[in-house]
Amino acid sequence: MTTDTPYDPAEEGAQMRFDGRMSYNDYLRLDMVLGAQECLTDTHDEMLFIIQHQTSELWMRLALHEIGAARAAIRDDQLQPAFKMLSRVAKIFEQLNNAWDVLRTMTPSEYTAFRDDLGQSSGFQSWQYRLIEFAVGNRNPAMVKPHAHRADIMEKITAELAQPSLYDEAVRALARAGLAVPQEVLERDVSETHAFSDGVMAAWAVVYRDPQAHWALYELAEKLVDFEDYFRRWRFNHVTTVERVIGFKRGTGGTGGVSYLKRMLEVELFPELWRVRTEL
Template identity: 40%
Template sequence: MAMTASYDHGRSAPGDAAAEGAGAPQVCPVLGTDEAAAYTDYVYTETLLSLQRPRTGESAELSFIITTQVMELLFRLIRHHWEEARDALEADDTASALAALRRGTGPQDVLVESWSMLATLTPAEFDRFRDALGVASGVQSAGYRQLEFLLGNKSAGMARAQRGLPVAGTELERTLAEPGLYDAALRLLRRRGMTVPDEVAERDWSRPYKPDPRVERAWAEVYADERPGNDLLQLAEVLMDTAERVTRWRHRHLMAVKRSMGAKPGTGGSSGLDWLARNAAQDVFPELWSLRTGV
């Protein structure tokens, strides 16, 4: 039996009105010039698709560039959700913080899976365009560094390195000086009567977070109350969802580098594999992990 195509390159095709009314697929609508441009103008499609500019003839370089750009967009979206969550915690709005963190797990999952786009990159393919990167390295990404700062991995040196970027550098300096996501959670615990010490709740935000056994005990108090309405327990578990996805992304990064370049030094001058392995082994929100041994 012959079938009529539902889509005809943007032109309306003759169709059976009765069949369409019965639930058959409708033909693609005819778009005017203004309507067709509306989508492109809103999404900046032409600008977006003009930003992939390989520097070599190696086919795999396009995959590398697009994957990196997708990650940068996801960094921006995740940062948006984490900052919303942090600000909500500072305002004692736990419900909004939980919602923002849960919204953030979707982009985190996509971020983790984005490494699959580079899963088949061979050492030979990477070598054919690696010199075109020069000293460029993911460690220099201001977007990624924003996320690390929000997680408590502060570094004044990393912020100084971005001062040549007027917008990104200023934003990173601001994030360096502000409480991170975990800081806001601990400050909320303290306001709720948990035994979070002053030197943790009002610490120097520009310094990296250091685990404290008293903070572990405070979280243990939270976990001891298993009532369904315990919003602090819900917060702890959603923070764990966030932390676990960060570790997954770090590990996928480690595996992608190990597969494509082995133990060679990183393009930005880092120790490459060793640096990534240490980063992957570092717990995010450490007391939420350590308390589990004693529960």
């Protein structure tokens, strides 16, 4: 049955008046969020560049929230909740990967039109990205320096480096389950990056050779590999996007640009989990 009367959601109970009441805009503070895109030039594509990076930072904030909770759950041997959180982190990085497709619609000439106005600002300086790397285990002290001018950020970084990383907690879970983990690994300086250990790989090999006997640890290992898989893809997409847009120019923050990003492709977050596959 058709009618010429316009549909009115209020007739079905939809709330239509918000004077003095919380609205969608109020809850999400959209005036603040949507007012944060202040272009420095009148070029069309600068808006794309800003939104790409701002939304990436929002997704990274959620990733840090989930990684922190997953780490705490693993520390308490609550592995099932950790699996859900780690799956979410992997999906966050899938979302971040998809975002590169949008940025790649910007051509070199379009980026060049406003690139000089960025000054020395660069994604290399993202403190949330640095915290993600530190939280999962890639703890390079040289990467702290770009944040030294901000005491509040340094406080977060210092607190992160003082506690075991996500992977440290996974390795400690192996030991608590009765698997042989070298004592020097368990007692290492957690502020430093975990170095590959034959003993840790041997412990993971026990898990992989008999998944049924170690199912929770087996699933934990695969959740970590899932995350690093998406993380590696994100780094690769970063490299190809930068090369497509600026070629081999230096980055705005002074890095080698593509050459720097390609070096990052070689970093292994959970080395034993990748190399154990060769041993099975």
